[in-house]
Amino acid sequence: MEFLAYTLQQVVNGLQLGAIYALIALGYTxxxxxxxxxxxxxxxxxxxxxxxxxxxxxxxxxxxxxxxVVTMASTAALGVLVEKIAYKPLRAAPNISVLITAVGVSLxxxxxxxxxxxxxxxxxxxxxPFDVEAYDLGPVALxxxxxxxxxxxxxxxxLLYLLVYRTKHGRAMRAVxxxxxxxxxxxxxxxxxxxxxxxxxxxxxGIGGILYGFAYPQINVFMGIMPGIKSFxxxxxxxxxxxxxxxxxxxxxxxxxxFVSAFLSSTLRDxxxxxxxxxxxxLRPMGFFGKGRDKV
Amino acid sequence: MSxxxxxxxxxxxxxxxxVLLKALFLTGLATQYVEQIVLYALVMIIASLGxxxxxxxxGQFSLGHxxxxxxxxxxxxxxxxxxxxxxxxxxLPVLLVAGLFTAAVGGLIGLPIxxxxxxxxxIATLGFGMLVRTLLDNSDRVADLLGGSRGFIxxxxxxxxxxVFGVMAVLIPVTRNLIFSRYGLFWQCIKDDELASTxxxxxxxxxxxxxFTYGCFLAxxxxxxYAHLYTFLHPSNFDFLKSVDFLIIVIxxxxxxxxxxxxxxxxxxxFIEGLRIVLPSGMLELRWVFIPIFLIxxxxxxxxxxxxxxxxxxxxxGRK
Numbered sequence: 001m002e003f004l005a006y007t008l009q010q011v012v013n014g015l016q017l018g019a020i021y022a023l024i025a026l027g028y029t030x031x032x033x034x035x036x037x038x039x040x041x042x043x044x045x046x047x048x049x050x051x052x053x054x055x056x057x058x059x060x061x062x063x064x065x066x067x068x069v070v071t072m073a074s075t076a077a078l079g080v081l082v083e084k085i086a087y088k089p090l091r092a093a094p095n096i097s098v099l100i101t102a103v104g105v106s107l108x109x110x111x112x113x114x115x116x117x118x119x120x121x122x123x124x125x126x127x128x129p130f131d132v133e134a135y136d137l138g139p140v141a142l143x144x145x146x147x148x149x150x151x152x153x154x155x156x157x158x159l160l161y162l163l164v165y166r167t168k169h170g171r172a173m174r175a176v177x178x179x180x181x182x183x184x185x186x187x188x189x190x191x192x193x194x195x196x197x198x199x200x201x202x203x204x205x206g207i208g209g210i211l212y213g214f215a216y217p218q219i220n221v222f223m224g225i226m227p228g229i230k231s232f233x234x235x236x237x238x239x240x241x242x243x244x245x246x247x248x249x250x251x252x253x254x255x256x257x258x259f260v261s262a263f264l265s266s267t268l269r270d271x272x273x274x275x276x277x278x279x280x281x282x283l284r285p286m287g288f289f290g291k292g293r294d295k296v
Numbered sequence: 297m298s299x300x301x302x303x304x305x306x307x308x309x310x311x312x313x314x315v316l317l318k319a320l321f322l323t324g325l326a327t328q329y330v331e332q333i334v335l336y337a338l339v340m341i342i343a344s345l346g347x348x349x350x351x352x353x354x355g356q357f358s359l360g361h362x363x364x365x366x367x368x369x370x371x372x373x374x375x376x377x378x379x380x381x382x383x384x385x386x387x388l389p390v391l392l393v394a395g396l397f398t399a400a401v402g403g404l405i406g407l408p409i410x411x412x413x414x415x416x417x418x419i420a421t422l423g424f425g426m427l428v429r430t431l432l433d434n435s436d437r438v439a440d441l442l443g444g445s446r447g448f449i450x451x452x453x454x455x456x457x458x459x460v461f462g463v464m465a466v467l468i469p470v471t472r473n474l475i476f477s478r479y480g481l482f483w484q485c486i487k488d489d490e491l492a493s494t495x496x497x498x499x500x501x502x503x504x505x506x507x508f509t510y511g512c513f514l515a516x517x518x519x520x521x522y523a524h525l526y527t528f529l530h531p532s533n534f535d536f537l538k539s540v541d542f543l544i545i546v547i548x549x550x551x552x553x554x555x556x557x558x559x560x561x562x563x564x565x566x567f568i569e570g571l572r573i574v575l576p577s578g579m580l581e582l583r584w585v586f587i588p589i590f591l592i593x594x595x596x597x598x599x600x601x602x603x604x605x606x607x608x609x610x611x612x613x614g615r616k
Binding site: 037086093094095097098099100104105107115121225229265267270281282 | 588
């Protein structure tokens, strides 16, 4: 019984991590959908979001609602800026050149922001604007952080769903993702759609950054690397280019990571995630929900 | 014997470079620090050549080359420790075994992942690199000797100028001959158009795996030389940034150019070490701010590198 309760508690903890991965994975999957590009710098934009949130809370003491608004606006601005400066000139270039550029952008953001005059390379304690409370729900305990993480993620997903499937912008995004050339012939402003997609994707990464700060209150300029890669793996696991795939993939990766830490060893958790990636690429390269239209 | 006839010119060039460098070091014009850097640059060239075979010639993008370099380094260090080797003649078989072991690992991992298209292959190799890093960090659980995240200490210093030049004088002509052989042509075909290569009847799976295995072999040998040059190994020496180092050398030198790799390797290591001297210690962190900018600009202006598919006749690498 005790073991069952422990396992259930780990599932809850895993879902908390997984929700954050899902938010990051959405950015990967949407950008991949419209541009066929793995935006390597996405994890670093998530890191940027966590830092902006830190400044909002600790330095400027903004109310919680405004923290979300400012952070999302900043990460979206950074995302669009990166797209305009680094990726747009390479629209016609081979895939790998763009990927190498993305690696360059990622390294640049990490090392530029780690300069002493900016964010410094140190670990910084992230201040929670509220006290942690735990609620005992029979076999499992739920903290108010977990409730916030699940709540914010659910609302973001709902809004994203409405945006993608119920608005004109969303329809344009889906059209570009389906076939860029035909979409441009139908009078869709493809460059505008790409910028818009970057803005939405990186704003979600910003939300992820805030929630990560709440849940694991220590931030550092290199904190985006591993969550970034794991979220990408989550996107591949669910079927890259698919919104619901990214969400499911994120939750699965989060729960598996917490399980490995809880039952095996916390130093092995990164290794296991990559074994999952290799297995997925081998056995079902299109992911859970992929139709195989997109050859990997 | 025809191998040596073909590689005559390159071996002579190697010998001249060796005599010049040896003279510099013996007369004390160059310090031991400079010698260490020169040796390191040559080791980097051998490993980068491996990546050039994989990426530059065959077009299989790898972000995990440092992992193979690390496997070679750890394997060779373990072998010299187990057999208590501290002389060059006995070290040569160790180097060969370390290279072959790395090649075997590369071949095995390549079997599944080489089926993937370019950017997914990049993620898979990146993942493999991270996996190797995790395993190396935890290696002390298997054998305390490997040191885990404390690092592998107490490796004898065997790598010398003679050894490095000897290895280069053999491996570079071998690589050149492979590139100009039937197989090399297949590799370059696959890089240009994989679908058309299949249509011509090229066994693309086998050819890609062959190029990958050979590239890993070169990385493994270079890793062995590295381990016995610095006598200390740490998992952080074989992380993602190291893979980016190799990638930069290949891209700067030019994809599909041995000459380019040699020049770029020397320039790159010289540049990095030069910055250490020129920049004041507080500014050293600026290096990794400018390197990515350089990489981004390079991708915009010359996506195939500075020297693309041309070889130096002077060095005797070009087509006869």
